[in-house]
Amino acid sequence: QLVSRVKQSGFNLTPKKVFDAPVLSQLAAVLAQLQQLHAVQPTEQAFPLLPIQHHFLNQQHGNINHWNQHISVALKQPMEPAVLSAALSQLVHHHGALRLRFSQDPQGQWQQVYQKLGAETLLWQSQAADDTAYQALTLELQQSLDITHGRLLGAALVSMADGSQRLLMCIHHLAIDGVSWRILIDDLWRLYQQGIAGQAPQLAPTPVSYADASQQFSTWWLQHQIDQNFWQQQGQPQPLDPAFYRDRETLKVTLSAAQTQQLLRDTVPALSVEVDALLLCCLQQSVAPKQNLAVYLESHGRDEQVFYGLDLSRTLGWMTSLFPVTLAAESNPQTQLQQTQSLLQQAKLYSGLDYGGSQFRASAASAAMASVTFNYLGQYHDSDFSHWCEPIAGEGFDQADSNTMLTPLVVNAEVSSGQLQLHWEYASSHFSAEQVTAIAKRYITQLERWNGQTSRAHGQADKRVLQPLNDAVATRTPVFCIHPVTGRAQAYQALAQALGGKRQVIGLQSRSFIEAGWFDHSFDEMADCYLASIKQQQAKGPYTLVGWSLGGALCQELVARLEAVGDEVEFVALLDCYVPGFEVAEDQWQSSVAQDKLRQHLGILLPGTSEPQLNQCLSLLNQNPPAQWPEVFAQWLTELNLDPHTRASAQDIMLSWAVEQHYRQLCDGYQLPRTAVQYVSFWAGEPAGRAQAMQNKLSKINTLNLQLTIATDHLGIVRAPQVMSHLVSALS
DSSP: OHHHHHHHTTOOOOHHHHHHOOSHHHHHHHHHHTOOOOOOOOOSSOBOOOHHHHHHHTSOOSOTTOBEEEEEEEESSOOOHHHHHHHHHHHHHHOGGGGEEEEEOTTSOEEEEEOOOOSOOOEEEEEESSHHHHHHHHHHHHTTOBTTTTBOEEEEEEEETTSOEEEEEEEEGGGOOHHHHHHHHHHHHHHHHHHHTTOOOOOOOOOSOHHHHHHHHHHHHHHOOOOHHHHHTSOOOOOOOOOBGGGEEEEEEEOOHHHHHHIIIIIHHHHTOOHHHHHHHHHHHHHOTTSOEEEEEEEOOOOTTTTTTOOOTTOOSOOOEEEEEEEOOOSOHHHHHHHHHHHHHHHTTTTTHHHHHHHTTOSSOOOOOOSEEEEEEEEEOSOTTTTTEEEOOSOOOOBOTTSBOSSSEEEEEEEETTEEEEEEEEETTTOOHHHHHHHHHHHHHHHHHHHHHTOOOTTOOOGGGEEEOSOOOTTSOOEEEEOOTTSOOGGGHHHHHHTTTTOOEEEEOOGGGTSTTOOOSOHHHHHHHHHHHHHHHOOSSOEEEEEETHHHHHHHHHHHHHHHTTOOEEEEEEESOOOTTOOOGGGSTTSHHHHHHHHHHHHHHSTTOOHHHHHHHHHHHHTSOGGGHHHHHHHHHTTSOOOHHHHHHHHHHHHHHHHHHHHHHHTTTOOOOOOSSEEEEEEEOOSTTHHHHHHHHHHTTSEEEEEEEESSOTTTGGGOHHHHHHHHHHHO
């Protein structure tokens, strides 16, 4: 999403660049060098299929033209048919994958080529009396696609009897995947808005075409040495009768919100595995606990090692990678989990594309290599498009009844609305409803069992809270800087730059900004996690800590824990440290000043929002604790007509407010620990008198070896030149 937003602003960026340039100034320099994006000119020649396309076209499907993906949404505002039709045509013209035509050569080999946009109308204008009529129209549209004539997209604007409108759009899977849909819907809405405003259509350039990606894959695969021994051990031919979509049934089971959060926050980090490894382990234990289980896995396939140097962030097309793994039966669950984790690491080294290149290029149909398909889709948050539409549940008729399912059992897992949801699709010709229900129940039981074995415990490390702010210095231990009440560590950037080449500075940031829905229960919990995370980075003392504001109090919590186990603390600096009893009244949520400040922020970010709407927002926040603000605020935003980027920015602002006010609530009744170490302390001299009063109270609890009052305020002390000079001298 970061890459996409940057590109919408006219700059080029790749995920790798984000990780290579973690400091904002470095990232800005990269953007300055890569400002110009140029649209690629599509080739007029046939070009190779990607592995997933080969696999699909070599299956024995009853209706190869009817294997689609679709969206079906209720519109929150009416759409103009002529403008929408023009936007669809412009969309197809811009994204070449939507203009592909497929044919077979004299040897029966499939090939694809771009075709020019024809005069055929892409948009149907229809009416439907009820849901039954709408479903009939959906099936008709799905059946209208034809890959040999290049009709890969169809859309319908449907007027319902109640006066509402629905938009239906289906695209043949050969031209689309899950990643592509976000690009496509965002572009469609942009083109429609430009059309309504009478503006010329303009989209961000697409620097890499689907054909470019195909050619790059072919080059990579010919040059790459695959691990034949590894892949020969994965999967096994399945002596199964084909399963057809006409026999498909579905079952949905859900893990509770509390169990889901425990799974993601506690269990997975405690086990030091990826989420999909644990989910796969539970699948093995539920489906075939005493036998090896061959499973098909999917990945998005846009692997930077394979497509090195190509910017695929705006490339539409089916790039999914499909590959088998064999989960070995193992009586010890812990051993099985670690084996699964190791297996996935090797299988996903190139996102499974090395297997795809070697296996899916066979011209003849190959036997299925797995009996189950599993796909973990990750965490899904509120749609970026909810400002103009809402999804409609129901049968989409994406596949023809005569088409074959990849495997008789397919499991799709995702975290949506804070809950792990598992969608079990099965062929009734192979499984009974009772069998699948029993398997699904065993699966949930396995997850809950893992949660029970790794229930929340203090001292659980989370490496993600560690945020390096400059380069490591091999001969010196790091300086750990603890976040203030805002939860973010970027304020230590000035210190990191000043210590560049002398000491590495590692900020500790709140888990609330790295894991959706996370809010710490207490300062004790935070300190235990931070200490365990620091010890993963630096196993033994002496330790060096710096804390500004609330970070100063957390530093003292860390010192108390280090002293308790006999670890050496070399140096601790407190920058205008938080002292209980000296809270600034205007910063507390109960203050009208704080609420007016948020109102101003929202008014600037959401121009046109009425006073009653803002009042409603503040009323909702006042009725809920800060930990629930992001969810409450997201629901409030759905009532506004906002573009995706404005909506996302508003949610980011609200998360920051929620984290800060949550920490301020945790301060209620808090007492600092007593420690033996002597602290170096710097205090903001503004407002007058406050620094001396805070020093006096803190010195009654812990020893302040050096106390300096600086002519600045609380926000300025973390980058005040006098403070930087003292710290650089002490830490160098």
